[in-house]
Amino acid sequence: MEAVNLGESAVIATSSTQVDMLQNQLGNSVNIAIEPERRDTYPAIVLAATYLYSVEKAELDDVIAVLPVDSFVEDRFFERVKQLEKVLLTYNADLALVGVKPTYPSEKYGYIVPFPNQCDHEIMRVSHFHEKPQEIQAQDLISQNALWNCGVFAFKLDYIISRLKTTGLPLDYQELKKEYKQLPKISFDYEVVEKANNVVALSYEGDWKDLGTWNTLTEEMQSDIIGKGMLSEDSVNTHLINELDIPVIGLGVSNAVIVASPDGILFSDKATSPRLKDIVKEFSQRPMYEERRWGWYRVLDHTKYEDGQEVLTKRIxxxxxxxxxxxxxxxxxxxxxxxxxxxxxxxxxxxxxVKAGDVLKIPVGSKHAIKAITDLEFIEVQYGNELVEEDIIRICMTWEEAVRKVMI
Structure with a gap:
């Protein structure tokens, strides 16, 4: 996006657990609309719209483009995205989409189906959408000049703000965060795109891939193995990704993805790996590894005793x-x-x-902080009857401000 001068105007919509990692990778100046909880793409986009409206002071006539973060594309794809504003205004459409010209009858992607008998195959008015068809259906859709739906769409800011007004929910970003649960838990495609009557699609011909599933991500990996592990010679079209310190070995396993991380272990046939998103909805556990703006931490152990006491050990x-x-x-x-x-x-x-070998005890209610002069690591052992990340009162963020408060 920086290559086509879109970086400065970008806003990233994400959950609070991802903020530190993003700032660690992109810097503190990046604009982030923080979702209080995960509620699918429609609430996330509505919240981001209020961020643009009330925080960035965007005008209601401004054209907003929405893109997923897991697309694998060339820079010229983003040039196409920049053209959506002109297309939207020229055709007086409610929504303008980017659709990728298919290179084969894929069963992995949804399709944007245009109205028939249109002379212009570069910009087309949209008839309807077709979700992940069988190969024979996909071939028929391609013959109708259908495009792969890559989840990129543009609209005037007022298109979303006016919808929000009809619900009676706040237009202010901070206020809407407090009532975020009132927004329906549904995708933007189902709630808005597929119900819209005046939609146009701009075709893109070039490399594009959705890396949101393991089967597509592994297609772009340069090696079959990342981390400690081995795959036998008769393990065909299998990828192993291991973030743990212990080895993982695959024997006679084909067309599979094996992933081992502090948060869990996945063993899946590649063809069925897109179902993972639906299955993990039923799991709820604290993250075992997180990147933060200052570094990282990994949970080594979490023990709960019969008397209600807990012990949590982290490497930080x-x-x-x-x-x-x-x-x-x-x-x-x-x-x-x-x-x-x-x-x-x-x-x-x-x-x-402080230095390596020092042991520091922090009683309940004590104010504390640490700054690394050189790269610093320590083992943290927590004792208490409810060990959760929410048990924290942040007094200030910078070291200079912390020192000033100590000196008062």
Whole structure:
């Protein structure tokens, strides 16, 4: 997007758990509309629209383009996206989409089906949509000049804001976050796109791939194995991705994807891997690994005892010249054992240097923070009767402000 000068105007809609990772990768200046919870693409896009309207002060006549983050494309695809504004206004359409000209009858993608007998096959008025057809149906759709639906669409900001007005929900971003549960849990395609009457599609001919499933992602991997592990010679068209420190071995396994991470283990036939999204909806557990703006952490163990007490052990890494926020907890005691590097440490009204081998005890309710002078790692052991990430009161984020508060 930067290559076609779209980066500065971009807003990323994501959940709160992804914010630190995004800032770690893209910097703190990136605009982020934070979803209070996961509720599918329609609520996410509506919330992002209120961010543009109330925070960025966008005009109601401004044209907004929505793109998924998991597309694998060339820069000229984004040039096509830039043309959506002109197409939308020229055709006086409610929605303008980008559709990819199919290279084969795929069963993996949805199709945008145009009205018949249109002279222009570059910009077409849309008749209807067809979700993931069988190969024979897909071939027939292609003969009708149908395009792959890549989930890219544009509309005037007022198109969404006016819908929100009819519901009586707030137009202000911060206020809508408080009432986010009132928005229906449904995709933007089902709630808006497939119900719209005046839709046009702009065709794109070039490389495009949806990397939102394991079977498409593995097609772009340069190696069959990432991480510790082995696949036998008779394991054909199988990929192994291992984020753990222990090896994973696949014997005589074909057309499969094997993934091992701190959050779980997946063993799936590639053809059925798109069903994963529906299955994991039934699972709910805390993340076992997270990237943060200051570094990362990995949960090593979480034990719950019969008396209600819990012990949670983490390995935490802080990147040099970064710091964990000045904070306190109301339900847990923490013990930090520094295993690597040097840093500065605040506990209530004391600031001191720390290094590998130091052990630090943080009582319940104590204000604390740590800054890495060099890359720093420590083992954190939490003790309490309810160990959750929400048990945190952040007093300030920067080290300089934390030190000033200590000196008061």
């Amino acid at each position: 890494g802080v990147i040099a010249n970064n710091n964990i926020s000045y904070q306190m907890h109301l339900r847990r005691t923490e013990i930090w054992t520094i295993t690597k590097g040097e840093g500065e440490y605040i506990l209530d009204h004391e600031v001191k240097k």
